[in-house]
Amino acid sequence: MSILNTVASMAKGPAAPEHAQVAGGLMDELAARGGVGSLIQAFQRNGMGSAVEQWSQGNTQPNPTAIENGIHGTGLIDGIAQRTGLAPGVVRGGLAIVLPLLIHHMISNNHVTPSGVPTGNQPEPTSVLQSMLQKII
Numbered sequence: 001m002s003i004l005n006t007v008a009s010m011a012k013g014p015a016a017p018e019h020a021q022v023a024g025g026l027m028d029e030l031a032a033r034g035g036v037g038s039l040i041q042a043f044q045r046n047g048m049g050s051a052v053e054q055w056s057q058g059n060t061q062p063n064p065t066a067i068e069n070g071i072h073g074t075g076l077i078d079g080i081a082q083r084t085g086l087a088p089g090v091v092r093g094g095l096a097i098v099l100p101l102l103i104h105h106m107i108s109n110n111h112v113t114p115s116g117v118p119t120g121n122q123p124e125p126t127s128v129l130q131s132m133l134q135k136i137i
Contacts, residue, residue: 019094022094038116039071040052048070
């Protein structure tokens with residue numbers, strides 16, 4: 001079962017399907033792009049390491065501007081939009097919710113350092129996705 005199929009089976013509520021689709025698309029894109037570590041490193045390169053630091057400490061308030069700046073030049077929004085069939089604006093809104101949760105989860109569970117270096121065994125993407133979806137749907 002693909003990640004997007006898992007998402008579709010879990011999503012409930014008015015905004016949940018879109019946020020869940022964005023979460024699934026994000027996990028698929030990250031799997032093809034080097035994982036969460038490469039995403040964190042993009043934030044560092046784009047001068048948004050402070051956002052990663054805040055999220056790693058549990059402040060996962062949506063910050064669309066920080067996300068937009070952090071992923072600038074990665075093509076991540078377009079990639080997720082293509083995978084999910086969602087409009088880029090919907091993807092941006094979903095990432096504002098999902099991305100801080102993902103980064104917090106991965107850093108607080110010692111799967112990756114705040115600088116983006118993977119540590120130890122990496123969790124299954126479906127497990128990470130389920131953890132995130134429990135917080136957003």
